[in-house]
Amino acid sequence: MSSSFRSRRTLPIEEDGEDAPRADLLPGHQRSDRRSASSTNLDQHVVLGSHSPGHVVVDLRPTAANVDGGGKLELDPVGRMPVHFVLAFHDLTYNVGRPRRMAFWRRSRHVETDATTARGGGARAREGALLLDGVSGEAREGEIMAVLGASGAGKTTLIDALADRIQRDSLRGAVTLNGEPLGGRMLKVISAYVMQDDLLYPMLTVAETLMYSAEFRLPRSLSASKKATRVQELIDQLGLRAAANTIIGDEGRRGVSGGERRRVSIGIDIIHDPIILFLDEPTSGLDSTSAFMVVKVLQGIAKSGSVVIMSIHQPSYRIIGLIDRLMFLSRGRTVYYGPPASLPLFFSEFGHPIPDGQNPVEFALDHVRQLEAIPEGTDELVEFSKAWREKALARAVSSAACTGRHDKPSLPLKEAIRMSIARGKLVSGATTSTGDNGTAAAAASTAKVATYANPWWAEVWVLARRAFTNTRRTPELFLIRLATVVVTAFILATVFWRLDNTPKGVNERFGFFAIAVSTMFYTSADALPVFLVERYIYLRETAHNAYRRSSYTVSNAIVAFPPLVALSLAFTAITFFAVGLAGGAGGFLFFALIVLASFWAGSGFVTFLSGVVPHVIIGYTVVVAGLAYFLLLSGFFITRDRIPSYWIWLHYLSLIKYPYEAVMQNEFGAEAGRCFMRGVQMFDGTPMARLPVETKVRVLEAMSRSMGLELNSGSCITTGPDILARQAVTELGKWSCLWVTVAWGFLFRALFYLTLVLGSRNRRR
Ligand SMILES: Nc1ncnc2c1ncn2[C@@H]1O[C@H](COP(=O)(O)OP(=O)(O)OP(=O)(O)O)[C@@H](O)[C@H]1O
Ligand SMILES: [Mg+2]
Incomplete structure (x- = not known):
């Protein structure tokens, strides 16, 4: 894997002071650098919109990936031509807002006609909103494809469609990589999406x-120091050195700047050097330099061998100079698709030449906006763009026929991915059996693409460490x-101070237990947010x-547990002896354990709810209502035999x-x-309670004689087990109750x- 770092180029950010309009983007000008040569070529051979399986892909340009700085072809370590990834999409159509009852019809029809990812593109707007309408194009390794358009044009929707973030049966059309339909699992492994x-x-x-x-993302086979090197490299690449040790921050705490935060967001998704990178507005909210x-x-x-697809609002001149392909959308339809350098030619052929000195993208945006305002809309422009x-x-195909050069993505997809990994791509989950010292060629033949980069326990360990760090920094x-x-414990301890063993004391104990146990659950609600x-x-x-x-799930439980131990000990220590x-x-020990088990079950219950409810307010409402019902039917207000x-x-x-x-059994058993x-305490709570004690003793003796019992004022009338039987606490022993409580915690998790x-599911419908 060491080759991965060598082969990967770190590109320092150059401040080239290009604030003035770029001449090469203006009508009538040609670029003079090497990139302009490729762009000019692109003008002629361009950009084959409707690449679909079986179609010839014609691209005669030298790409950044296969030409090194000196202009000679650079072979990969196994001596073959570098692989080319071509992500092609054909006739993508996405319609939302259909009535629910149509869903079944739509699905069954879909199964009949098309069970795979090649989604027959014939469907057009039927009802609801058409967010994408027959959008086709392709994005290539070594290039940046930018999706442009006004707000609401469908940029995010297109990127979602390409990134497999739209339900398969809602989207029509085909998305392929090197001519092969892209499986969701494969795409997940080789791509990243920066939101x-x-x-x-x-x-x-x-x-x-x-x-x-x-x-998380880099394979375990990579040593910690290599991971740290990669992070340092990325920090440099993203221009974050000065901010490396600053916290991210939020509304309440000052942290890094907005632009730095944006770059960190990008960094975490590109750490594993994905083959396909999707970015939704990576530059929004940034100043022009950032x-x-x-x-x-x-x-x-x-240039390191990835396909980059991003949406962008209003790119500056300098940014336009970095973009290889533009996909210009208006209300889900393509109004322009090609290199930015061809925009002037396109608009002059359309009959609206771009005035000298004007940013062609801004001109295009304004022009499209004007067209959108008129009744005919952009129909004419869309048709013109298609033609x-x-x-x-046609020009490209005939040119290819003349020269006899057909440049197809040379390798089957899986092979191309293996090659890419062997060349140094740190695809998440990629493992090579050759370790750090093996040759890339050997790696290429053995590289496997696993779904996850790390084993399960390693993920739990990293997640738990991260959560502990977060907890440590927010002790409040x-x-x-x-x-x-x-x-709460202090209030309970003082209110129920030293309860005696009288019938009243017994009732007060019931109250203490009920309120103490429900407190465990109510205070667990903090796990909700x-x-x-x-x-x-x-x-x-x-x-x-x-x-x-x-x-x-497991790390969440592990991190939640230690605070519960501290809480349980605090509660038990304050109340147990004070209440008597x-x-x-x-x-004491059992009481502490059952308090801990209650906290555990309560936090499990609340954690489960947090996975179900969409909003914290709804969550609290459900917690409060749910616990009220649980308390009502717990056996405290009404015993089991009376429910x-x-x-x-x-x-x-x-x-x-x-x-x-x-806790009842711990106390009364x-x-x-x-x-x-x-003895006479049995008259408490009856009209006889008011009689003098001697009278009550006489009544007791009379009762005792008539019933043939030997009761006197010292006789025990009610023992602990009697109380448990009266309260119908007879089904489970105290340890069984403890285990059931613990089991609830596990069940909820x-x-x-x-x-x-x-x-x-992470997908739009
Ligand atoms: N579920 C939906 N039902 C109806 N219309 C929707 C739905 N989801 C999105 N839209 C509409 O689809 C259009 C395209 O949305 P999208 O988010 O792709 O726009 P965008 O080009 O990314 O805009 P922005 O630049 O503001 O992010 C918008 O007009 C949006 O209102
Ligand atoms: Mg958007």
Whole structure:
């Protein structure tokens, strides 16, 4: 793998001071550098829009990938011509907003006509909005393809379509790589998608953020020092050296600048040097220098052998100079497709020459906007663009026929990917059996593309470390929770101070247990925002297989656990002796364990909800309502034997039932000789309670005689087991209750995992 670093070129960002309009982009001018030669060539042979399986791909240009600085062909390490990746899309049509009842019809029809990714392109607008309408084109290794257009033109939609982020049955048309339909799994492994929003952990530094990304995306076979080298290289490449140790920050905490954050977002997705890179507006919100730096970095990535496809709003001159192909969209249709340098020619042939000195892209944007405002819209321009491309295609085919040079992507896709990995692409999950010292040729023959870069346990370890770092840097979250538990425990300890063994004391114990156990669950609600906040980061990371969903679930549980131990000990220490609970050291330990189990089950329940509910407010509402029902049917307000049979299922589902019964048994089953009602105490709570004690003793003796019992004022009327029987706490032992509570915690985490599997499809419908 060491060759990977050697072969990969780091492209320092050059500030070339090109603020003035570029002459080579203006009408009537030719570029003089090597790139202009290729662009001029592109003018003539261009850009074959409708590349589909079986079609000849004609491109006679020397590409950045196969010509080195001296102009001679550069062979890959195994002595073959470098591979070419061509991502082609044909007649992409995407329609949304169809009535639900049509969905079945649409799906069954789709299966009949077309079961694979080659989605018959015949469908046109039927109903709903047509977001893409017959868009075709291709993007090549070594080039940047930019998708342009006004806001709402369909740029993001097109990139989503190419990146397989739209449900297969909603999208029509074909997307192929080297002529082969792109499977979702393969695409995930070899591509990356940089979203428009910066979804980053605010408390990590730039270097840490990139390092964690390296740990997720780069294969385990790469040593830690190599990963660190890669991160350093990327930091330099992205111009982030000065900000490397600054935290990302957010609204509340000052961190790196917006432009730096944007570059970090790009960095985490390109750390593994993806073969195909999709970027949605990588330059939005950046000043022109930062935007140029970002695109310059992208050019470097393209030249290292990647296909780069990005959407962009209003590129500056300098940026236009870095773009190889433009896909200009207006309301989902192509109004121009070709190199930026051909824009002037295109518009002059269309009858609207671009005035001298004007930025051709700005002119095109303005012109399209004007056309969109008139009733005929851009129909004429769309038709002209189609004819223009067909003409270019015909020219290219005849030119290819004359010279006899047909440059097809030379290798089958899998082979091309293997070659690419062997040449040094650090594709996520790529493993070579040759290790650091093996030759690239051997690597090429053995390189496998795995779905995930790392084994499961390594992902859990990295995720847990990252989460601990985040937790350590936001101690206030834990401290607030600890304070809540301590204050609640203190209030309970003082309110239920030293309960006695009278019938009243027994009732107060019931109250204490019910409120204590429900507190465990209510204070768990703070786990709710954790995933709701992290959800988008999680979606971004798992969209390209940074780690498994199961690793996330497990690390989430591991990180959640230690604070629960601290909370449980704090609560037990404050309340157990103050309230005067039974059982001594054993009782204390069990009480602490059941409190911990309750926190565990509660946090599991809340974590599961966070995977289901879309919003934190809804989450809290469900938590509060759910726990109220659980408490209602836990056996405290109404005992099990009195619950209507049609609600008994909820009693058994009640999370509060099990810890409540466990603490009841810990208290009332702990000491055999303990008595909770003696002699005349049996008259408490009855009209006889007001009688003088001597009278009550006489009544007791009379009752005792008539019933043939030997009751006196010292006799024990109610023992602990009697109380448990009266409260119908008889089904499970205290340890069983503890295990059931623990099992609930695991069950909810398993359900959380299921919500992740089912709920994060990452695709538009
Ligand atoms: N589910 C939907 N139903 C109807 N219209 C939709 C839906 N999703 C997106 N659109 C519309 O599709 C059009 C294209 O959206 P898209 O996000 O691709 O635009 P864009 O070119 O990326 O714009 P921007 O530059 O503002 O990001 C927009 O007009 C948008 O309102
Ligand atoms: Mg967009």
